[in-house]
Amino acid sequence: xxxxxxxxxxxxxxxxxxxxxxxxxxxxxxxxxxxxxxxxxxxxxxxxxxxxxxxxxxxxxxxxxxxxxxxxxxxxxxxxxxxxxxxxxxxxxxxxxxxxxxxxxxxxxxxxxxxxxxxxxxxxxxxxxxxxxxxxxxxxxxxxxxxxxxxxxxxxxxxxxxxxxxxxxxxxxxxxxxxxxxxxxxxxxxxxxxxxxxxxxxxxxxxxxxxxxxxxxxxxxxxxxxxxxxxxxxxxxxxxxxxxxxxxxxxxxxxxxxxxxxxxxxxxxxxxxxxxxxxxxxxxxxxxxxxxxxxxxxxxxxxxxxxxxxxxxxxxxxxxxxxxxxxxxxxxxxxxxxxxxxxxxxxxxxxxxxxxxxxxxxxxxxxxxxxxxxxxxxxxxxxxxxxxxxxxxxxxxxxxxxxxxxxxxxxxxxxxxxxxxxxxxxxxxxxxxxxxxxxxxxxxxxxxxxxxxxxxxxxxxxxxxxxxxxxxxxxxxxxxxxxxxxxxxxxxxxxxxxxxxxxxxxxxxxxxxxxxxxxxxxxxxxxxxxx
Ligand SMILES: NC(=O)C1=CN([C@@H]2O[C@H](COP(=O)(O)OP(=O)(O)OC[C@H]3O[C@@H](n4cnc5c(N)ncnc54)[C@H](O)[C@@H]3O)[C@@H](O)[C@H]2O)C=CC1
Ligand SMILES: O=C(O)CCC(=O)C(=O)O
Numbered sequence: 305x306x307x308x309x310x311x312x313x314x315x316x317x318x319x320x321x322x323x324x325x326x327x328x329x330x331x332x333x334x335x336x337x338x339x340x341x342x343x344x345x346x347x348x349x350x351x352x353x354x355x356x357x358x359x360x361x362x363x364x365x366x367x368x369x370x371x372x373x374x375x376x377x378x379x380x381x382x383x384x385x386x387x388x389x390x391x392x393x394x395x396x397x398x399x400x401x402x403x404x405x406x407x408x409x410x411x412x413x414x415x416x417x418x419x420x421x422x423x424x425x426x427x428x429x430x431x432x433x434x435x436x437x438x439x440x441x442x443x444x445x446x447x448x449x450x451x452x453x454x455x456x457x458x459x460x461x462x463x464x465x466x467x468x469x470x471x472x473x474x475x476x477x478x479x480x481x482x483x484x485x486x487x488x489x490x491x492x493x494x495x496x497x498x499x500x501x502x503x504x505x506x507x508x509x510x511x512x513x514x515x516x517x518x519x520x521x522x523x524x525x526x527x528x529x530x531x532x533x534x535x536x537x538x539x540x541x542x543x544x545x546x547x548x549x550x551x552x553x554x555x556x557x558x559x560x561x562x563x564x565x566x567x568x569x570x571x572x573x574x575x576x577x578x579x580x581x582x583x584x585x586x587x588x589x590x591x592x593x594x595x596x597x598x599x600x601x602x603x604x605x606x607x608x609x610x611x612x613x614x615x616x617x618x619x620x621x622x623x624x625x626x627x628x629x630x631x632x633x634x635x636x637x638x639x640x641x642x643x644x645x646x647x648x649x650x651x652x653x654x655x656x657x658x659x660x661x662x663x664x665x666x667x668x669x670x671x672x673x674x675x676x677x678x679x680x681x682x683x684x685x686x687x688x689x690x691x692x693x694x695x696x697x698x699x700x701x702x703x704x705x706x707x708x709x710x711x712x713x714x715x716x717x718x719x720x721x722x723x724x725x726x727x728x729x730x731x732x733x734x735x736x737x738x739x740x741x742x743x744x745x746x747x748x749x750x751x752x753x754x755x756x757x758x759x760x761x762x763x764x765x766x767x768x769x770x771x772x773x774x775x776x777x778x779x780x781x782x783x784x785x786x787x788x789x790x791x792x793x794x795x796x797x798x799x800x801x802x803x804x805x806x807x808x809x810x811x812x813x814x815x816x817x818x819x820x821x822x823x824x825x826x827x828x829x830x831x832x833x834x835x
Pocket of ligand 1: 401458
């Protein structure tokens with residue numbers, strides 16, 4: 305039986321043609337994404353779901369999607385998909401990481417011009433036969449300072465275009481290395497400096513728990529008087545109500561928003577305010593971008609449904625079916641090693657070295673590298689996948705090197721990942737035991753044997769008596785159960801580490817309580833995708 309695909313958002317007809325040409329049955333129902341009940345009724349009939357941003361793929365929808373094998377997002381952001389729920393159900397989620405980047409960057413630049421010169425209002429007034437030449441006094445972009453928050457794919461294209469307009473570009477992105485900033489021709493600053501100096505601010509970060517409300521009321525209060533703010537990334541990055549107040553008070557001179565806290569946005573505190581330009585999430589809406597993402601998503605989904613080949617998946621490595629059987633646990637280990645290093649590193653990473661020893665040295669190292677880098681970069685951006693992560697890493701100037709060697713110790717094989725920043729190196733190693741379970745076996749050169757769980761806690765301390773008691777008692781009092789506890793030390797009385805596998809995450813109050821004991825150099829919660 306031919307696989308069946310449902311296209312539930314408006315996608316270029318080229319995608320539909322590709323599915324048909326490849327022998328896939330396709331139903332094109334571009335309005336279904338907005339009709340949750342009807343979607344719930346029909347989703348059980350499909351092997352693939354191709355969407356943009358209108359369709360919300362919730363746990364409830366996935367529960368009804370008994371046949372679903374793949375979700376293809378024709379675009380970048382996957383915040384409309386419950387990816388963990390899809391992973392739990394074995395449904396692959398793919399996106400098209402680069403197809404609409406230029407288009408979205410151009411929209412941000414267009415919005416910046418629009419708000420600088422009040423173009424939409426001037427256009428409406430002129431259509432009405434008024435000739436309000438004196439009402440619309442604008443500002444030049446030339447020589448103004450543009451503050452870019454988030455310098456990834458889209459942000460870096462915005463920087464390039466803005467430099468072409470002879471703007472001065474300052475950038476805030478904690479994961480942007482100095483080297484990459486120099487290459488782009490932008491000045492790296494911290495957020496407060498960006499807020500204080502920028503005449504225009506544009507956002508190009510994904511919506512995550514760290515970036516939500518990044519332009520809060522407090523942040524907006526720190527901006528330069530007369531600033532203009534552009535958001536073509538995601539609703540929820542800016543506090544719309546606080547911005548509306550700042551616009552009314554005259555502190556902020558203008559805003560241009562493509563994305564809103566609630567979409568479709570039928571209401572917003574920004575609506576109706578003068579010099580606020582709004583568009584209905586049009587960032588990716590050009591013929592070229594929609595053609596790019598539609599072709600890419602249809603090809604990727606067809607490949608998967610017909611041959612099992614995986615490309616641009618957010619929750620599955622790109623490996624052949626035969627390799628998957630042998631490499632599965634090692635891929636997971638590589639991802640966990642990257643995730644560990646990523647969560648431990650707050651500074652820009654300049655290089656990553658991955659050493660493969662013994663049995664693992666003979667496997668598909670490219671896929672293993674991708675898994676490790678994806679684990680590392682996912683900490684910064686949950687939208688990154690195994691294919692895009694190495695490209696994103698390279699674009700940031702992160703040098704990735706690989707070494708491999710014959711079996712050198714007690715383990716059949718192991719992987720050691722070393723992350724280099726401007727100031728230091730951090731290493732972590734792991735192996736897969738015969739039970740197929742990945743384990744961490746060495747951190748900072750200290751040997752351990754730690755099972756990997758979804759919620760973990762890493763502490764460092766001096767090797768003195770009573771540390772186990774302090775950890776056990778503090779976590780116990782907070783009702784956090786320890787599933788597994790591993791200790792290691794460099795030498796008696798020297799540096800010591802503990803890695804705890806917890807039944808639930810330790811909340812910030814527990815972490816503070818541990819820090820307040822004064823017994824630890826470091827108390828770091830860690831999360832791993834063990835699904
Ligand atoms: N309006 C629209 O139609 C579209 C909107 N988008 C949005 O644009 C976002 C960015 O897309 P790309 O540039 O392709 O992603 P990207 O992953 O290439 O870049 C995101 C950048 O944000 C940085 N970042 C992450 N956390 C940060 C933080 N806390 N503070 C400052 N910087 C941080 C990352 O280091 C990275 O450089 C997407 O996640 C999506 O939400 C994307 C396409 C179309
Ligand atoms: O599909 C669209 O129109 C929105 C694109 C978008 O927001 C994305 O790719 O993240």
